[in-house]
Amino acid sequence: MMRRVWSRLSVPRPRTRPEVEAEVAVAQPPRGLDEAIHRILIVGLVVSASLFLVGLGLSLVEGQPLPTQAMAPGEALRQMLAMQPAGFLSLGLIVLIATPMLRVAGSVLVFAWQRDWRYVGITCLVLLVMIASVLLGRGG
Amino acid sequence: MESLIYFLAAGLVGALGSMLGIGGGVLIIPILTLFLGVPVKTAIGASIISVIAVSSGAGAVYVGRGLTHTRLGMVLEVATTLGALAGGITAVLVSPRLLEGLFGFVLIYVVYSLRRLPRAGEEGEPTGLLDTCYVDPFTGREVTYGIRRLPAGMVASFLAGNVSGLLGVGGGIIKVPIMVLVMGMPMKAAIATSNFMIGVTAATSAAVYYARGYIDPQIAVLTALGVLLGAQVGPRLGGRARTRTLKLVFQGVLLLFAVQMLGKAVIG
Numbered sequence: 001m002m003r004r005v006w007s008r009l010s011v012p013r014p015r016t017r018p019e020v021e022a023e024v025a026v027a028q029p030p031r032g033l034d035e036a037i038h039r040i041l042i043v044g045l046v047v048s049a050s051l052f053l054v055g056l057g058l059s060l061v062e063g064q065p066l067p068t069q070a071m072a073p074g075e076a077l078r079q080m081l082a083m084q085p086a087g088f089l090s091l092g093l094i095v096l097i098a099t100p101m102l103r104v105a106g107s108v109l110v111f112a113w114q115r116d117w118r119y120v121g122i123t124c125l126v127l128l129v130m131i132a133s134v135l136l137g138r139g140g
Numbered sequence: 141m142e143s144l145i146y147f148l149a150a151g152l153v154g155a156l157g158s159m160l161g162i163g164g165g166v167l168i169i170p171i172l173t174l175f176l177g178v179p180v181k182t183a184i185g186a187s188i189i190s191v192i193a194v195s196s197g198a199g200a201v202y203v204g205r206g207l208t209h210t211r212l213g214m215v216l217e218v219a220t221t222l223g224a225l226a227g228g229i230t231a232v233l234v235s236p237r238l239l240e241g242l243f244g245f246v247l248i249y250v251v252y253s254l255r256r257l258p259r260a261g262e263e264g265e266p267t268g269l270l271d272t273c274y275v276d277p278f279t280g281r282e283v284t285y286g287i288r289r290l291p292a293g294m295v296a297s298f299l300a301g302n303v304s305g306l307l308g309v310g311g312g313i314i315k316v317p318i319m320v321l322v323m324g325m326p327m328k329a330a331i332a333t334s335n336f337m338i339g340v341t342a343a344t345s346a347a348v349y350y351a352r353g354y355i356d357p358q359i360a361v362l363t364a365l366g367v368l369l370g371a372q373v374g375p376r377l378g379g380r381a382r383t384r385t386l387k388l389v390f391q392g393v394l395l396l397f398a399v400q401m402l403g404k405a406v407i408g
Contacts, residue, residue, distance in 0.1 A: 066358035100343040137351030
């Protein structure tokens with residue numbers, strides 16, 4: 001099965017430069033969508049850093065010690081809505097960890113846009129491993 | 141007060157790391173465990189969080205330059221995420237002393253790999269496998285290249301992901317030399333692609349650490365913010381001329397940490 005994957009990824013004969021260039025030109029995703037996907041990284045980082053700063057600020061104002069245990073997403077959201085610093089910090093951590101996952105999900109969209117189903121498959125595989133890590137971490 | 145120390149130490153690490161083009165993990169973990177008395181698994185959890193933060197920040201910059209080989213990155217990520225998942229699960233199960241020992245050896249490898257950064261592979265050439273091209277941001281020249289020895293690259297990526305998940309480092313220092321020397325990628329493309337992959341790999345094992353309670357918000361949040369801030373300041377401080385001296389000092393410190401980590405692993 002592995003061998004079949006390799007042979008599908010490779011092209012048997014070396015191609016000429018014009019051919020390579022033609023493929024590269026096709027391979028470029030549409031500019032707008034590409035930018036939007038990359039923006040996921042920055043937005044995720046800014047959102048989580050903001051949650052961190054609000055959480056730290058609140059704990060400073062209220063004179064509470066910083067939490068040493070992270071909490072599950074649902075509990076974190078509940079505590080954030082109750083303006084508890086611990087909720088903000090945990091949620092910031094969750095957003096930070098989720099950002100690369102969303103970025104991979106975004107790549108699935110880019111490849112689907114390009115009708116590059118082979119890479120839609122490969123990227124979905126990466127996404128599956130990441131989802132497995134969330135599930136395996138929680139259970140057992 | 142304790143919090144302030146985490147933040148300042150991480151800021152220093154971030155600044156130093158960005159000057160040398162190295163992720164913070166190799167420094168954060170020994171500082172937290174050796175000097176601040178943080179249990180090694182909690183230190184790994186904090187480190188992996190700051191690795192994600194730095195990668196997300198850097199990714200957006202590199203990607204704009206079009207150096208990242210997204211397709212290759214995705215193919216290799218199948219291997220790195222599997223490695224990271226296995227590494228994360230292993231790390232929560234094994235004894236802290238084993239992790240400290242392994243970390244000591246990885247530090248020695250890092251010291252060694254800093255000695256001879258590969259100069260080859262600036263060019264690269266089309267191979268018919270995953271050919272792509274980019275415009276070199278410094279010379280303005282168009283570079284077209286393809287990938288060699290993908291299976292070897294996959295195996296190495298699994299190992300890099302495994303080390304990343306097990307020990308909480310980015311693993312770029314393993315991936316970049318392999319991409320350049322084994323897979324025939326140009327250096328700049330290898331660095332950008334490795335960086336693109338690091339966040340995804342780190343997030344995979346971070347999810348395991350988070351669920352198993354090895355991410356301590358106090359330490360992880362302050363470390364991540366410190367490293368992020370340091371990484372912004374670092375490049376503005378380090379002049380080109382001082383990089384050599386800086387690297388030498390850095391190697392010395394890492395070697396010292398390696399010995400201490402190994403000592404901690406043996407004595408407990």
